[in-house]
Amino acid sequence: MSDTLSAAAKSLPPAHPFDDDKLKEECGVFGVIGLADAANFVALGLHALQHRGQEAGGIVCHDPELGFNSVRRFGYVRDNxxxxxxxETLPGPIAIGHVRYSTAGSKGAAIRDVQPFFGEFAMGGAAIAHNGNITNAVALRRELVERGSIFQSSSDSECIIHLMARSLQRNIPERMEDALRRVEGAFSVVAMTRTKLMGVRDPHGVRPLVLGRLGEGWVLASETCALDIMNAEFVREIKPGEMVVISAEGVESRFPFRPKPSKFCIFEHVYFSRPDSSYGGRSVYETRRQIGVELARENPVDADIVCPVPDSGTPAAIGYSQESGIPYAMGIIRNQYMGRTFIEPTEQIRNMGVRLKLNVNRALIKGKRVVLVDDSVVRGTTTRKVKDMMLDAGAKEVHFRIASPPTAWPCFYGVDTPEREKLLAATMSEDEMREHLKVNSLKFISLDGLYRAVGEASGRKNDCPQYCDACFSGEYPVTPSDKVDSGFELKAAAE
Structure with missing residues (x-):
């Protein structure tokens, strides 16, 4: 298999060089079978999923005459x-792709960590692309290395390839089933052989995966927006614990894991997914607008205008405005053209902070009592910078309304979050955060309010929450065994 590398495989600036107060996206996966030049469709799909990872991307394809080929590059899909x-180096009717933001393994540039990963087995080659995080990867890796496996990357996802290699099952789909039964944590996997495209979700269904149809071909994608870009028909979501094997004979569905309660990541609704995607028949945009409605009901305030912190706060700000009756206004304008490689972030540039990315509409803000709606507060650094910008522009009062509960616990299922002690909500009460950020008021949507916004009329059921909300509640559906072994204290133990 050929492997074309970037000519400039060197360190990249951070994915968010002027904004360290956002949770970093996980990854995006995409696969196509049954279409000529499938890799071109994969490139389109990865472009639509770019928000899920901007660090690097890769595509693997297979052509009956030329075999497997791959390209892995740093940077944006559009540039590569x-x-x-x-x-032209990626021919064939079957291909898979991956966009990456590193959540496990080494940070920074390492072409060996860029997916999809490929393995050559006795029955033929296979490639996999993984969205999520394996919470027992350290233990698995140690076991595999002791038994003679030689790892080529620092990624937890490579464990799957090695587990497949050691499986005694007769074909690649069965080997994948066998391997994934050993894996703990969250995974949505898109994989391929010479003639088959496969998609698998973990038993809890933490990370998303959808199935689409395009002409005579089939498509697997992290989000429905990636189907829309090529006018593919949305067929359905892959179910938690389901594995689909797609070939010339059609789609075969199997359930190789023991059933477990569904725990879809609730933060997909809040921030990660594109607003033009949908889950469970409900648009992400409408859910975020409803979050703003619930936020206004729970936390009203006397103010003159409601402004989003662009872009992720926009739907919630619209909902807040509609419910409260306070006029909606674009008080902050986002520079749409500031890419990650805009300029080397020297100390002088860093001191400009978020002003390179966001600018206050001064004529609108001056003398006003402003409600700023944002999706989350992580460290609080950007919140303070935005507040200072508003005051510098002459705002009379600044009130923050946050479209998610306080983020007090790290995610171990495919989201890059700071260590717990660096999360503002882990060490401060809401009043202490307000004082620390020096804003007139600071209010978060409640966990029950968030559940109502995503369509659970009765709110969060404490005995069995319907989503994974560990970053807010500290209740992890899958024990992060590697982290516990290294000293992380779970909520029950901490209390």
């Missing part, structure tokens, strides 16, 4: 997978 000279 739109050139004819690149896409």
């Amino acid at each position: 997978f739109t050139k004819a000279s690149v896409m």
Whole structure:
């Protein structure tokens, strides 16, 4: 299998060089079978999923005459997978792809960590792309290395390939089932052989995966928005614990894992997914607008205008405005053209902070009592910078309304979160956060309010929450065994 690398495989600036107060996206996966030049469709799908990972991307394809080929590159899809000279090296009717933000393994540039990963087995080659995080990867890796496995990357996802290699099952789909039964944590996997496209979700269904149809071909994607870009028909979501095997004979569905309660990541609704995607027949945009409605009901305030912190706070701000009756206004304008490689972030540039990314509409803000709606507060650094910008522009009062509960616990299922002691809500009460941020008021939506916004009329059922909300509640559906072994204290133990 050929492997084309970037000519400039060197360190990249951070994915958010001027904003360290956002949870970093996980990854995006995409696969196509049954279409000529499938890799071109994969490139389109990855472009639609770019918000899920901007660090690097890769595509693996198979052609009956030329075999497996791959391209892995640092940076944006548009910069790497739109050139004819690149896409001509990726022929064939089946391909998978991955966009990455590193959540496990080494940070920074390492081409060996860029997915999809490939393995050559006795019955043929296979490639996999993984969204999520394996919470027992350290233990698995130690066991595999002791038994002679030689790892090529620092990624937890590579464990799956090695487990497949050691399986005694007769074909690759069965080997994948066998391997994934050993894996703990969260995984949505898209994989391929010479003739089959496979998609698998973990038994809790933490990370998303959907199935689509395009002509005579089939598509697997992290989100429905990636189907829309190529006018593919949405067929259905892959169910928690389900594995689909797609070939010329059609789609075969199997359930190789013991059933477990569904725990879809509730933060997909709040922030990660694109607002034009949908889950469970409900648009992400409408859910975020409803979050704003619930936020206004729970936390009203006397103010003159409601402004989003762009772009992720926009739907919730619209909902807050509609419910409260306070006029909606674009008080902050986002620079749409500031890419990650805009400029080397020197100390002088860093001191400009978020002003390179966001700018206050001064004529609108001056003398006003402003409600700022944002999706989350992590460290609080950007919140303070935005507040200072509003005051500098002449705002009379600044009130923050946050479209998620306080983020007090780290995620171990595919989201890059700071250590717990660096999360503002882990060490401060809401009043202490307000004082620390020096804003007139600071209020978060309640966990019950968030559940109502996503369509659970009775709110959160404490005996069995319907979603994974561990970053807010500290209740992890799958014990993060590697972290516990290294000293992390779970909520029950801490209390």
